[in-house]
Structure formats: structure tokens, C-alpha cells
Amino acid sequence: MLTLDHVLVQWGDWKLRADFRIERGARVAVLGPSGAGKSTLLAAIAGFQPLAAGRVLWDGADITPLPPASRPVSILFQDNNLFPHLTAAQNVGLGLRPDLRLDKAQHIAVEEALDRVGLEGLAARKPGQLSGGQAARVALARALLRRKPLMLLDEPFGALGPALRVEMLALVAEIVRETGATLLTVSHEPADAKALADGVILVADGAAHPPVPTSEIFADPPEALRDYLGQPG
Amino acid sequence: MARSLGPLSRADVTGAAALALVLALVLGTLVAVTLRAEAAAGLGPADWAAIRFTLVQATLSAALSVALAVPVARALARRRFPGRSVLITLLGAPFILPVIVAVLGLIAVFGRAGIFSTALGWLGLEPISIYGFHGVVIAHVFFNLPLATRLILQGWLAMPAERFRLAASLGFAPADIARTLERPMLRQVLPGAFLVIFLLCLTSFAVALTLGGGPGATTIELAIYQAFRFDFDLGKAALLALVQVGVAGAAAIIALRVSLPEGSGAGLDRAVTRWDAATPLLRIQDAALIGLAALFLILPLAMIARDGLPTLLHLPASVGWAALRSLAVALASAALTLALALPIAALAQHRRSKLAEGIGTLTIAASPLVIGTGLFILLFPFVDPSRLALPVTALVNAVMALPFALRALMPALSQVEADFGQLADGLGMTGWARLRHLWLPRLRRPLGFATGLAAALSMGDLGVVAMFAAPDEGTLPLTLYRLMAAYRMDLAAGAALVLLALSLALFWIFDRGGRLDADA
Numbered sequence: 208m209l210t211l212d213h214v215l216v217q218w219g220d221w222k223l224r225a226d227f228r229i230e231r232g233a234r235v236a237v238l239g240p241s242g243a244g245k246s247t248l249l250a251a252i253a254g255f256q257p258l259a260a261g262r263v264l265w266d267g268a269d270i271t272p273l274p275p276a277s278r279p280v281s282i283l284f285q286d287n288n289l290f291p292h293l294t295a296a297q298n299v300g301l302g303l304r305p306d307l308r309l310d311k312a313q314h315i316a317v318e319e320a321l322d323r324v325g326l327e328g329l330a331a332r333k334p335g336q337l338s339g340g341q342a343a344r345v346a347l348a349r350a351l352l353r354r355k356p357l358m359l360l361d362e363p364f365g366a367l368g369p370a371l372r373v374e375m376l377a378l379v380a381e382i383v384r385e386t387g388a389t390l391l392t393v394s395h396e397p398a399d400a401k402a403l404a405d406g407v408i409l410v411a412d413g414a415a416h417p418p419v420p421t422s423e424i425f426a427d428p429p430e431a432l433r434d435y436l437g438q439p440g
Numbered sequence: 441m442a443r444s445l446g447p448l449s450r451a452d453v454t455g456a457a458a459l460a461l462v463l464a465l466v467l468g469t470l471v472a473v474t475l476r477a478e479a480a481a482g483l484g485p486a487d488w489a490a491i492r493f494t495l496v497q498a499t500l501s502a503a504l505s506v507a508l509a510v511p512v513a514r515a516l517a518r519r520r521f522p523g524r525s526v527l528i529t530l531l532g533a534p535f536i537l538p539v540i541v542a543v544l545g546l547i548a549v550f551g552r553a554g555i556f557s558t559a560l561g562w563l564g565l566e567p568i569s570i571y572g573f574h575g576v577v578i579a580h581v582f583f584n585l586p587l588a589t590r591l592i593l594q595g596w597l598a599m600p601a602e603r604f605r606l607a608a609s610l611g612f613a614p615a616d617i618a619r620t621l622e623r624p625m626l627r628q629v630l631p632g633a634f635l636v637i638f639l640l641c642l643t644s645f646a647v648a649l650t651l652g653g654g655p656g657a658t659t660i661e662l663a664i665y666q667a668f669r670f671d672f673d674l675g676k677a678a679l680l681a682l683v684q685v686g687v688a689g690a691a692a693i694i695a696l697r698v699s700l701p702e703g704s705g706a707g708l709d710r711a712v713t714r715w716d717a718a719t720p721l722l723r724i725q726d727a728a729l730i731g732l733a734a735l736f737l738i739l740p741l742a743m744i745a746r747d748g749l750p751t752l753l754h755l756p757a758s759v760g761w762a763a764l765r766s767l768a769v770a771l772a773s774a775a776l777t778l779a780l781a782l783p784i785a786a787l788a789q790h791r792r793s794k795l796a797e798g799i800g801t802l803t804i805a806a807s808p809l810v811i812g813t814g815l816f817i818l819l820f821p822f823v824d825p826s827r828l829a830l831p832v833t834a835l836v837n838a839v840m841a842l843p844f845a846l847r848a849l850m851p852a853l854s855q856v857e858a859d860f861g862q863l864a865d866g867l868g869m870t871g872w873a874r875l876r877h878l879w880l881p882r883l884r885r886p887l888g889f890a891t892g893l894a895a896a897l898s899m900g901d902l903g904v905v906a907m908f909a910a911p912d913e914g915t916l917p918l919t920l921y922r923l924m925a926a927y928r929m930d931l932a933a934g935a936a937l938v939l940l941a942l943s944l945a946l947f948w949i950f951d952r953g954g955r956l957d958a959d960a
């Protein structure tokens with residue numbers, strides 16, 4: 208279970224508060240207007256954003272003092288998820304050993320992960336030689352291999368076309384089912400949230416609100432979500 | 441701020457160690473010098489003359505370089521012609537040109553038997569001599585006119601093109617443009633350009649050694665060398681070293697108040713469209729200015745090639761050995777520069793400090809001869825310093841190249857960390873893994889450039905090695921200097937050609953190596 212205990216992030220006047228829990232294995236979409244703090248929320252959980260106050264806990268253990276790599280988290284950013292000078296296999300292998308000294312079993316595991324996301328035979332390619340969708344699959348293969356209990360997606364498929372994005376989200380759903388990971392995904396598309404998530408965190412007006420079941424929130428959207436969606440009140 | 445105030449990482453410790461070594465070399469040697477200087481009897485008339493000469497020649501060299509560079513930069517800014525980008529690249533070349541090679545080329549042009557004097561003879565005029573005060577100034581202008589031109593050209597190209605369009609629509613004549621647009625820009629750019637060149641000329645040694653000397657043309661650096669080499673008066677050398685540090689330090693403090701220009705040279709490849717400058721007279725004037733500047737740069741080097749080629753096959757074996765020693769020193773120095781620059785850059789990046797700029801200012805004002813004097817004082821009681829001549833030269837050269845390496849590495853490293861720092865943090869890539877799989881591959885270009893620069897600078901350096909080295913154990917620049925001092929000008933030209941080729945080749949190979957199949 209992920210717990211945000213009276214978390215406060217602050218940059219001058221700008222503030223974001225979060226105080227809620229997410230059950231293990233939940234799939235939660237993070238919605239809200241631009242600049243409200245969706246990415247900041249994920250960065251705070253992943254350890255990239257220092258907290259002004261509060262704690263982040265995983266299964267009751269305080270992970271606030273831990274550096275990003277020691278947290279039970281895999282995160283995919285909007286861009287720069289792959290190192291352009293390393294091959295697809297090396298980029299995936301980094302998920303097992305940051306110094307890339309892989310043994311035989313680990314090399315096999317990397318290949319299997321690439322096969323699993325549909326990239327057979329592309330292990331030696333560098334990101335520049337891959338399409339946007341293929342590059343996203345490499346990043347997913349690494350997340351699959353790391354098997355961290357928390358998977359955070361900060362709109363990594365934002366640059367892909369609609370059909371490809373749906374395909375990627377389906378792959379994410381499969382991976383999450385296989386690994387049993389808890390998923391938090393930032394999205395601009397209410398449709399994505401409806402398709403993938405069983406809960407929604409609304410980030411607006413300086414706060415990340417506790418998750419609400421997807422069906423409920425879209426049946427009776429609160430005012431901030433209505434403003435964001437542009438639906439008549 | 442868990443990241444910036446976190447516990448000291450291993451990279452931080454390495455960076456701090458590199459920093460400590462640099463500070464020990466620059467400031468520690470100064471302490472050694474200060475302690476020793478107490479024994480000196482004070483400054484004599486010759487020393488005061490050296491101080492006066494140093495200041496006067498630096499002022500005049502900087503003023504002339506900047507004043508001549510203004511019309512040349514203006515001509516380059518408003519003209520497009522084939523070879524323009526080659527010429528602008530060439531303006532960067534004097535930086536990696538061995539000083540002694542350029543001096544030899546200048547002697548071939550402006551010396552008593554040079555082509556300039558020959559031309560004067562046809563006109564029935566007396567030949568000129570390049571030795572002495574004006575020779576030192578000519579050599580300094582040769583090195584710094586291109587630098588000043590690049591710095592001022594940057595100022596011109598930084599002016600928005602729309603302003604010139606507006607000026608054209610209002611019917612401005614060149615004089616109106618000069619008053620409303622160009623002079624305000626120059627007022628901002630010129631003080632910085634002047635100060636950079638003034639600082640460079642203050643610590644000039646090789647030029648004064650070869651073209652100066654005597655009571656009328658001795659710089660403080662040269663006086664240190666002479667006190668050391670001829671009189672073996674360590675107290676006097678130390679006292680002069682303190683004077684040098686005081687003068688350069690005062691100038692550096694002034695320089696800190698004026699923002700020094702960045703000589704990046706990026707984006708100089710375009711010309712400004714100037715509707716006002718299309719008159720035939722101005723075209724001819726600009727063509728003449730560009731032609732003269734190019735001639736001033738190219739002619740001395742062409743003379744080296746002309747005089748050097750025929751003797752290339754008759755060079756004594758000692759030149760070959762000196763070349764090999766120089767190569768070893770240059771490669772070791774380049775490796776040392778990187779070994780110092782990378783950890784310091786990492787430390788500055790990680791702690792977000794202004795350290796790199798501080799080091800840059802410190803070492804641009806530091807004098808290799810002062811560091812050399814200090815090292816000599818420290819080493820003398822324990823070993824024969826001449827046995828350490830080459831390692832000491834490599835080390836001092838590395839420290840001198842450090843600010844340029846940092847200037848190339850720091851922005852690139854910041855960019856790499858901005859793009860991939862979080863990804864690497866998330867994957868736990870620290871220490872060696874980060875260096876090996878993120879920094880080295882992503883920094884290939886600036887690393888190649890910095891290595892090439894450090895190697896070329898060390899290859900051509902004639903400074904500390906002249907203080908330390910025994911006659912037959914010197915580097916190629918020192919051998920070349922001795923050939924010149926013995927008036928073996930033909931052999932000197934051959935050795936100069938070898939030195940020039942090696943310096944340029946070192947820079948080209950490393951810089952090129954950094955660009956080859958670098959991933960986008």
C-alpha cells in the first residue's frame with residue numbers, strides 16, 4: 208500500500224498537498240489541468256522532488272529519505288526514457304545492473320523481456336533506429352524486468368498517435384497484471400483513464416485529491432474536473 | 441534538497457581531491473615562493489624596468505589588437521564571400537599555434553632579412569628589426585588580433601537583424617548606424633576583449649624570451665627566468681614571482697567586475713544583411729581589410745612552410761628525440777587535464793557551484809613561471825629538478841589548460857544531466873556506471889575538443905620546461921628555441937614545421953575522434 212502522509216511540495220508561492228492511500232495492485236489515473244502538479248506528484252513519490260513536509264510510505268515503511276533508485280518504483284518520463292548511445296538491449300539491461308555487467312542468465316532475461324514486448328530481433332538497435340512506439344516498448348521492457356511494485360507513468364506515450372497509445376496502454380495493463388504492480392498514470396485523456404484505471408486522482412487547486420472509483424467520478428464529476436473536462440455543469 | 445545537500449559521494453571526494461591538487465599547485469607554490477622571497481634584497485632598477493615594460497607592452501598590445509579588430513570584425517560581419525567560414529575558423533587557430541613557431545614566422549616576414557624589409561629596400565628605405573619592444577607588440581597583436589576579431593564579431597552578430605532592417609527603412613547612412621547601433625554595442629564588448637588580451641599579454645613569456653630581452657624589452661616572466669637561469673638567485677626570482685602575481689591578480693580582480701566575453705565561436709557562420717553598406721567604396725574597403733588581416737595571419741605560417749620544407753629531411757636526430765619527448769609530454773598533459781577537469785566539473789555540477797568559473801579566473805591570472813619557481817623551491821632540497829623537467833612540464837601545462845577544458849565540459853555536462861540525470865538516478869547509475877555509460881559516451885565531443893586543445897597547448901608550450909630542462913633533454917619548442925639562439929634559422933624552420941604539424945595533428949585527431957560516429 209502506498210501512503211502519502213500530509214505531503215507538501217512547495218516552490219515559492221506554488222504548493223501541492225497530498226494526503227491519501229492507494230491499495231496494492233490498484234490502477235490509478237492522475238487527471239488535472241496543466242501546471243496543477245501531476246508530474247510533481249509522481250516525482251515526489253519517485254524521489255526526484257524533495258518534500259517540504261510529510262512522508263511517503265510503502266507498506267508502512269517510510270521511503271522519504273531514500274534516493275530514487277532505492278525506492279520500490281519504476282518511472283517512465285515524458286521523454287528521455289532511453290539513452291541514445293546505448294542499444295535497446297543495453298537500455299533494458301540497465302534495469303538489472305546499472306553498471307551493465309550482466310551474467311548469462313541476465314542476458315537471457317533481457318532478451319526475453321524484449322521478446323515479451325514484441326521487439327524480437329531489435330536488441331542491437333539504438334533508439335535512433337527505432338520508431339516512437341518501439342522505443343516506448345523498450346522502456347516498458349525495462350520496467351517489466353525491474354519488477355518494482357510501483358509503476359509510475361508520466362505520459363510517456365504523449366507523443367504517439369491515438370491508436371499506438373491505446374496499444375501501449377493495453378501492453379501496460381498486461382504488464383501490470385503479470386507483475387502485480389500498483390500503477391499510477393498521468394493522463395490528459397479521460398478516455399485513457401476510463402479504459403485503464405479503476406480509480407482517479409484529481410490534481411487541482413493546489414491539492415492531489417484522494418482516489419475516487421473511476422465509474423463514480425465520471426458519473427458525477429466534481430467542479431474542478433468539470434472545469435477541466437469542459438462539460439456543462 | 442536531498443540531492444544537493446546529501447552525503448558526500450565518491451565522485452564528490454574525487455572532485456574535491458582534483459580541486460585540492462590544482463589549488464595546491466597554484467596557491468601552494470605561491471606560499472613557497474613568498475617564504476623564499478623574504479631573503480631577497482629588494483627590486484633593482486632593472487626589475488622596475490621589467491615591471492614597467494610588462495604593463496606598457498600589455499596595454500599597447502591589447503589596445504592595438506582591439507582597435508585593429510573593430511574594422512576587421514565589421515567587415516566580416518557585413519560581407520559574405522567564399523572562404524568566409526574557413527577564415528573565421530582560421531581566426532581560432534592562433535590559440536593552438538605554438539608561440540615559438542609563430543615568432544619564427546614573424547621573423548621571416550618582419551625580420552631584418554624578411555620579406556617586409558626586402559620590400560622596404562626596393563623603396564630605398566632602411567630594413568626594420570623585429571627584436572625589442574615593437575617586435576614583442578607585433579607578436580602579441582599577431583596572436584590576439586584574431587581573438588579580438590572573434591570576440592567583437594560575436595557582438596556584431598548578437599545584434600538582432602531586425603534593427604538593421606529598421607535602420608534601412610529609415611534611410612540610415614553608415615555613420616547613423618555606427619552612432620545608434622554599433623557604438624553602444626562596442627562600448628559593451630570592447631572592455632572585456634581588451635582585458636582578456638591584457639591578461640594574456642601580462643603573462644607572456646615565450647614571445648619576450650625570443651623577441652625581447654635586454655633592459656628595454658624584458659617582461660616580469662622573463663626576468664624571473666633570467667634570475668633563475670643565469671644568476672640562480674632564487675630569492676630574486678621569488679620576489680619577482682610575487683610581483684607578477686600581484687600585477688596579474690589586480691588585473692584579474694578588475695576583470696571580475698567586467699564580464700569577460702565567452703570565446704565559444706558558435707554561430708559565427710552567418711553574415712548580417714546590411715542595406716547601407718552596399719556602396720562600391722565600402723566594398724573595396726572591407727575587401728582590403730579582410731585581405732590584409734588574412735595576409736597578416738597566413739603569411740608567417742606560409743614562410744615557415746617555405747623555409748622548413750627543404751630542411752625537413754636534414755634535421756638532426758636530436759629534433760626527432762625532442763619531438764618524441766614533446767609528444768609524450770603533450771599526451772600525458774592532456775590525460776592529466778581530463779583527469780582533473782572531469783571530477784571538478786562533476787563536483788561543480790553536483791553541488792551547483794560557481795567553482796569552475798573561479799578556477800578559470802584563478803588559472804588565467806596564474807603564471808606558469810611562478811608555479812615553476814615554487815615547484816623548483818619545493819623540489820630542490822630533495823631531487824635534482826632537471827630530472828623532473830618533463831613531468832613538471834606536463835603537470836603545469838595541464839593546470840593551464842584546465843579553464844579551457846572546464847569551459848568546454850561544464851555546459852555539456854549540465855545538458856546531459858538535465859536530459860538524462862533523472863533516468864540515471866532512477867536506475868541507480870552512480871559512480872563508475874554513470875561515468876562509463878552516461879557521461880563518457882554523451883560527452884565525446886567536448887571531451888575530444890578539450891583533449892585536443894590540452895594536447896596542442898602542451899605540445900607548443902615553451903615555459904616551465906625552459907627553467908627546468910637540461911640542454912639535451914628538452915621538448916621540441918625548447919630545441920627549436922636553442923636552434924634559433926644559435927642562428928641555425930634553416931634548421932629552426934624545419935623543426936618549426938614539425939612542431940606546427942604535430943600540434944595541429946594532435947588537436948585534429950582528438951577533436952575529430954570526439955565527432956566520429958557520435959550518437960545524436
